Amino acid sequence: MSGTSNETARRIAMLRDMARIRAFEREAVAAMRSGEAPGVVHPSIGQEGVAVGVCANLRRADRITSTHRGHGHAIAKGADARAMMLELHGRAGGSCGGKGGSMHIADFAVGMLGANGVVGAGIPIACGAAQAIRLTKEDAIVACFFGDGAVNRGPFLEGMNWAALYRLPVLFVCEDNGFAAFTRNSAVTAGGGPAVRAEACGVPATVVDGEDVLAVDAVAADLIGRIRAGAGPQFLHAKCYRWEGHTGTDAAAYRPAEEAQAARGRDAIRRLAAVLEAEGVAGAEIIGIEAQAAAEMASHRAAALAAPWPDPGAAYTDVQDAGAPA
Amino acid sequence: MTRMTFAEAARRALAAEMRRDPLVWALGEDLVQGGIFGQYRGLADEFGTERIVSTPISESTIMGAGLGAALCGTRPVIEMRIADFTLCAMDELVSQIAKVRYMFGGQGRASLVVRMPQGMWRNSAAQHSQCLEAWLTHIPGLVVAAPGTPADAAGLLVAAIRSDDPVVLMEPKNLWTAEGDVPDDVAPIPFGVARHAASGDALTVVTWSATVPVVEQAARESGVACDVFDLRSLWPWDEAAVIASARRTGRLLVVHEAVTVSGFGAEVVARVVEGVGPGGLRGVERLGAPRAPVPFSPALEDAMRISPARVAAAMKRVATT
Ligand SMILES: Cc1ncc(C[n+]2csc(CCOP(=O)(O)OP(=O)(O)O)c2C)c(N)n1
Ligand SMILES: [Mg+2]
Numbered sequence: 001m002s003g004t005s006n007e008t009a010r011r012i013a014m015l016r017d018m019a020r021i022r023a024f025e026r027e028a029v030a031a032m033r034s035g036e037a038p039g040v041v042h043p044s045i046g047q048e049g050v051a052v053g054v055c056a057n058l059r060r061a062d063r064i065t066s067t068h069r070g071h072g073h074a075i076a077k078g079a080d081a082r083a084m085m086l087e088l089h090g091r092a093g094g095s096c097g098g099k100g101g102s103m104h105i106a107d108f109a110v111g112m113l114g115a116n117g118v119v120g121a122g123i124p125i126a127c128g129a130a131q132a133i134r135l136t137k138e139d140a141i142v143a144c145f146f147g148d149g150a151v152n153r154g155p156f157l158e159g160m161n162w163a164a165l166y167r168l169p170v171l172f173v174c175e176d177n178g179f180a181a182f183t184r185n186s187a188v189t190a191g192g193g194p195a196v197r198a199e200a201c202g203v204p205a206t207v208v209d210g211e212d213v214l215a216v217d218a219v220a221a222d223l224i225g226r227i228r229a230g231a232g233p234q235f236l237h238a239k240c241y242r243w244e245g246h247t248g249t250d251a252a253a254y255r256p257a258e259e260a261q262a263a264r265g266r267d268a269i270r271r272l273a274a275v276l277e278a279e280g281v282a283g284a285e286i287i288g289i290e291a292q293a294a295a296e297m298a299s300h301r302a303a304a305l306a307a308p309w310p311d312p313g314a315a316y317t318d319v320q321d322a323g324a325p326a
Numbered sequence: 327m328t329r330m331t332f333a334e335a336a337r338r339a340l341a342a343e344m345r346r347d348p349l350v351w352a353l354g355e356d357l358v359q360g361g362i363f364g365q366y367r368g369l370a371d372e373f374g375t376e377r378i379v380s381t382p383i384s385e386s387t388i389m390g391a392g393l394g395a396a397l398c399g400t401r402p403v404i405e406m407r408i409a410d411f412t413l414c415a416m417d418e419l420v421s422q423i424a425k426v427r428y429m430f431g432g433q434g435r436a437s438l439v440v441r442m443p444q445g446m447w448r449n450s451a452a453q454h455s456q457c458l459e460a461w462l463t464h465i466p467g468l469v470v471a472a473p474g475t476p477a478d479a480a481g482l483l484v485a486a487i488r489s490d491d492p493v494v495l496m497e498p499k500n501l502w503t504a505e506g507d508v509p510d511d512v513a514p515i516p517f518g519v520a521r522h523a524a525s526g527d528a529l530t531v532v533t534w535s536a537t538v539p540v541v542e543q544a545a546r547e548s549g550v551a552c553d554v555f556d557l558r559s560l561w562p563w564d565e566a567a568v569i570a571s572a573r574r575t576g577r578l579l580v581v582h583e584a585v586t587v588s589g590f591g592a593e594v595v596a597r598v599v600e601g602v603g604p605g606g607l608r609g610v611e612r613l614g615a616p617r618a619p620v621p622f623s624p625a626l627e628d629a630m631r632i633s634p635a636r637v638a639a640a641m642k643r644v645a646t647t
Binding site: 063065094095096097098099100104106107108113114116117118121123124125126127128129130131132133134135136138142154155158159161162165317318319320321322323325 | 349351353376377379381382384386387389390391392393394395396397398399400402417418421422426427428429430431432433434466467468469489490491492517518561562
């Protein structure tokens with residue numbers, strides 16, 4: 001687009017990434033409901049601003065660790081969305097050859113070290129990744145995404161202490177969508193919450209409105225800048241809301257409908273679109289970006305349905321070298 | 327060859343590997359101070375505290391950080407202090423380290439070593455004496471090795487560090503001070519190759535780890551012509567050598583310190599029976615611990631210990647059935 005400033009172009013790219021994540025997950029939820037995608041997907045619809053605002057400040061060499069609700073992190077880090085959709089469908093050509101599924105998507109080519117089916121498990125892994133980066137003198141950092149539920153697991157405490165102790169280049173991103181599965185997390189969390197716990201271990205924490213991608217971008221830029229400058233780990237507590245249920249088929253009957261409705265009124269995509277329009281970007285261009293994202297993901301889903309199943313022999317490969325299954 | 331202790335052999339092997347490969351490093355509690363058995367003594371002086379890392383008492387993160395570091399191209403040696411504390415890091419070992427390569431379709435590998443000294447040692451009682459090798463042989467993705475001599479402690483450690491697979495190395499706590507001849511230039515010992523510790527036609531005896539010297543002594547003293555195999559690695563293990571021997575002797579004794587019920591001896595017996603056929607054995611026995619925790623008092627611990635006398639008695643029993 002000619003005539004736009006660099007800053008506007010960057011914001012348009014963020015809008016595109018958020019639209020792509022949402023379109024991907026709309027297709028993923030539909031595929032799970034129809035049974036075309038086996039197993040479970042955990043949609044992050046409504047939380048796109050966190051993944052995109054953080055990853056907009058990462059380079060390809062930087063690493064991320066992710067969660068069971070990780071499609072957004074992967075796409076924002078530059079993972080191949082088509083391969084991801086094939087993976088969700090269990091097909092050959094998927095990110096992991098059909099052996100991982102939604103909860104184990106990884107794309108090492110872009111530094112995406114893996115979603116994780118175990119709450120909080122990415123935290124120690126991110127610490128070690130940062131230690132290796134230091135040992136090999138790589139110019140890179142690690143962003144570690146986890147949910148609010150993870151702060152009640154032991155590895156959270158261990159990891160905060162560990163990262164602070166060794167001053168590791170890690171950005172911890174707590175995506176606080178208010179819920180841990182079917183439970184309101186505040187009902188099972190004592191004390192002052194994620195940021196207070198991080199600070200108690202010596203990791204400086206910043207709270208941000210995760211439904212405002214520009215706010216996330218600004219804070220992430222600052223924190224990541226500090227990390228790159230050698231300041232040690234930083235903690236970003238991003239408040240957001242999970243629009244959908246815990247999984248693609250959870251109706252989320254445990255929370256008031258008005259609450260979920262109100263969150264839709266704070267939509268990070270619409271808020272950024274409004275900013276862009278105020279900056280002079282045409283409404284038609286924004287509609288075009290969203291339509292293109294929808295078309296892209298629909299075509300990935302169609303491609304997934306047409307893709308072959310993995311060769312059954314693949315079930316026995318990549319287990320181990322010594323003592324591999326006969 | 328130089329005569330040295332198990333701990334010294336392991337210490338020298340790690341030092342040699344760290345000199346060879348700058349990507350090798352170690353993390354665990356008290357490592358800068360030499361480790362609790364002296365198997366890291368002096369290494370921090372030579373390699374610095376970024377490669378010999380003393381960590382907080384954070385087993386999940388010791389294990390998980392080792393994985394993250396392996397995924398970013400280094401070769402960590404993860405020290406669990408003792409096997410019992412691995413139980414505080416089982417998710418990281420079983421559901422993360424053992425699975426990443428497979429789950430991610432081969433994109434990443436957990437090329438790392440997890441050291442976990444195990445078994446009875448100086449009346450350490452129920453929470454510091456367990457033998458848990460059978461748990462880990464059950465987990466696809468892991469290589470499990472259990473040295474029983476100083477030379478094998480060195481050779482298996484070298485093999486574990488160079489292996490692209492995640493390797494669990496279970497050193498017998500009771501043997502850290504045992505002495506033996508160790509090659510001056512330690513070569514990696516391939517996984518799945520047993521050490522043929524004694525030759526005989528009357529009885530096949532299989533063992534590993536802390537019971538290796540016990541079985542060797544019993545074989546000398548029992549008067550039974552034993553064909554003794556020190557497995558050295560439990561997954562993969564040397565099925566071919568053991569089955570061939572059992573086919574010849576027709577009698578099998580498996581000796582291990584771990585609880586007999588669902589112990590790795592059960593797997594050995596089952597595979598040998600599958601190999602030689604249902605009628606192929608005239609005598610078979612497993613000698614291990616009763617299904618009870620390890621007690622504290624020397625009088626009680628000794629009652630449970632596998633002694634040369636108990637092994638020799640079992641050898642005579644199985645050889646004459
Ligand atoms: C250790 C562990 N315990 C329980 C679960 C089951 N589980 C999966 S997601 C989830 C809720 C996690 O909540 P949170 O961390 O806030 O992430 P969110 O789902 O909100 O993104 C639970 C309990 C799990 N995967 N891992
Ligand atoms: Mg949550």
